[in-house]
Amino acid sequence: MGKVIFNNSVSLDGFVAGPNDEVDEIFKWYWSGDVEVPFPGSEMVFKVSPASAALFDKTWPTIGASVLGRRMFDVSHAWGGKPPLGVHTFVVTHRPPQEWVKEESPFTFVTDGVVSAVQQAKQYAGAKDVVISSANIMQQALKAGLLDEIYMDLAPVLLGKGIRLFDRLTEPIELEPIHVIEGKGVTHLGFRVVR
């Protein structure tokens, strides 16, 4: 079985998005460097530092499935049917959107909660890793003891308000540093969850 990891960009004050889902400020680093990197599964081309590009090269091929929340799915307009990294995506929701419930859909809608979604994604990914991108889903996976590693792309900005990456946790959780990588306009931090 692969690992379950969280990865997303976060402001220095701990927000993954502004109060109205704004991500411009914290995603700025994706276009702040010189190395062009096509983002798998999309038409987007990132322009990042060599250090960030090297990290992408190392990480992206290990991802076999993703789990995220309905809010991110809606805000992104289902990525036009092309989920990030081009991997099969498990969306936690109580109301599956019927237009995406079909045989060849890249989305599986999970109505019985985060634990079930992560388990289904692990099954699907096999030896590869499952990536969680939503803060809310990450928190629930962490509480359920399902999260193995946390990767934060730290953006040099204070948003002041918005959606917090870490919220509604209750007990202290110990971590072990995996790496610190300085990119352009971003610091990549990786931690292992100690259980």
Add this chain to the structure above:
Amino acid sequence: MGKVIFNNSVSLDGFVAGPNDEVDEIFKWYWSGDVEVPFPGSEMVFKVSPASAALFDKTWPTIGASVLGRRMFDVSHAWGGKPPLGVHTFVVTHRPPQEWVKEESPFTFVTDGVVSAVQQAKQYAGAKDVVISSANIMQQALKAGLLDEIYMDLAPVLLGKGIRLFDRLTEPIELEPIHVIEGKGVTHLGFRVVR
């Protein structure tokens, strides 16, 4: 004039202390390495990594005064009269504790707010820097446009609850990375406030 900087340890989820001012988890790194470093102005001897020790050597001599809040002053029992780094310390409070109001006191109590405390500390420090250690004071200095740099010693732990470093800010504030230094049990991050 020197700069006004914030420096303190913070958990990965952004807390400078637990709900009852606990700092054991986030200060653990001060005793996690092999290099013994006496903490100026105290009897304490830290044991840190060579990288952290080198950062201390570079930073500590530049500090000429400190500003902090009454809560930190009380929780620390006035450091037995020996404030951190052995520098003169400006304490923001509405009720100066009379036992420390005396000629040779290492403390100055400022009753007319954070802006006044920072200005008095700058005056006192001259060409040296002023360090702010309290989250609440830092937020007010940041809002007032008085903060030049933010140094966070990031501890690999999720506290879940406590006193947030960044709270009650309202507008986005842009930062510029200064350095990223990997110590043992800690990641030292430095940012310049862009104004």
